[in-house]
Amino acid sequence: MKLATLIKDANGNSLGRDGQLVIVSRDLTRAQPVPEIAPTLQAALDNWQHMEPELQRRFTEFEQDPTAGETFDPKRCGAPLPRAYHWADGSAYLNHVALVRKARGAEMPPSFEQDPLIYQGGSDIMLGPTAPIIGDPRWGIDFEAEVVVITTDLDQGSTPDQCESAIALLTLVNDVSLRNLIPNELAKGFGFYQSKPASAFAPVVLTPDELAPHWQSAKLNLPLRVWLNDQPFGYPDAGVDMNFNFAQLLAHCCKTRALGAGTLLGSGTVSNKQQGLWGSSIVNGGVGYCCLAELRMYEAIEQGQPSTPFLGDGDRVRIEMTDQNGMSLFGTIEQQVVAIEAS
Structure with a gap:
């Protein structure tokens, strides 16, 4: 599974200090937010035992549908954890x-x-x-x-x-x-x-x-x-x-x-x-x-x-x-x- 944190939307507007968690296709061409699972990567890690299977399931579905998601633009990414505890x-x-x-x-x-x-x-x-x-x-x-x-x-x-x-x-x-x-x-x-x-x-x-x-x-x-x-x-x-x-x-x-x-x-x-x-x-x-x-x-x-x-x-x-x-x-x-x- 591949994940990223977007800190800007397609128009260049801020997505907040902690950004938005997205799943990313294996070829790094597409991305899709998953707010119904976790809004941020830190939120997912806080409950990883339960979140990881859900994210893996969504990632598998995403990989199987080449039309899903939007273009993945690394320039819109922040650090995976833009502010981290440690x-x-x-x-x-x-x-x-x-x-x-x-x-x-x-x-x-x-x-x-x-x-x-x-x-x-x-x-x-x-x-x-x-x-x-x-x-x-x-x-x-x-x-x-x-x-x-x-x-x-x-x-x-x-x-x-x-x-x-x-x-x-x-x-x-x-x-x-x-x-x-x-x-x-x-x-x-x-x-x-x-x-x-x-x-x-x-x-x-x-x-x-x-x-x-x-x-x-x-x-x-x-x-x-x-x-x-x-x-x-x-x-x-x-x-x-x-x-x-x-x-x-x-x-x-x-x-x-x-x-x-x-x-x-x-x-x-x-x-x-x-x-x-x-x-x-x-x-x-x-x-x-x-x-x-x-x-x-x-x-x-x-x-x-x-x-x-x-x-x-x-x-x-x-x-x-x-x-x-x-x-x-x-x-x-x-x-x-x-x-x-x-x-």
Whole structure:
């Protein structure tokens, strides 16, 4: 089943802060509201045990009638949950963790191999797939392409098996980082804030059954594709080199607290182990990267200093995942940088 949240009607008028839940055809061409089942995605997740079968039934009927619904326009979409109760982001790919920490002169503690790294971010404003990235280029604007799961309710102390069963939906996110602000913030010993602005999400969410056989052991085993200014930048496999799966990440989150329905958890930047700058970029036969920081780290190691700049005014980032037949699964995140000069 595929779902989305529209925040504008066909005339460009607002559909409210939480938008309107719609079912979306598998080929992402049609959509249909289902207010008699649930007006918003959060409303559906609040009672997922009963809502999910009803939505699945309606989705099956919708797929069988190619004349049903209206044209699906991703530009009318907000984030699946335009304001969410809980947004947490992991860093499940230790290759990425090691590289970005090395870039700022920090070693990776051995404990990171057993204890997942997770931060809690702002969730009051979540961006849609075409929202601009607004920021001062001096901040070191970087994209981070990730996979995201959305859960139903989870009790404190939930096991990994219980956490996997609570994964209701999956999608993609661009978890923007402001790299030049991160070191000073972390040096204060209190975590990210200014350096982690609002994240942008793919327009469509999928139930795990839609991803079979690629959804296995709480990992999504497909390449995540990134383009920078229309040039291929990365397609690492999201199931490879993921040191902690989503069930393990969620169990870590649940150790000291319960999680409410509608919790979003990101995988962290998808990253595959590669053989340095000359073997990792796409032009050299590698799988590339899902952020600029990794490329810059390889440049620093092999050339003495980074040569690729962070994002500037007008730069465009596109993030997408396709199935084995080349069909887009979640739709695309397509963002452009709008530069400002901060005081």
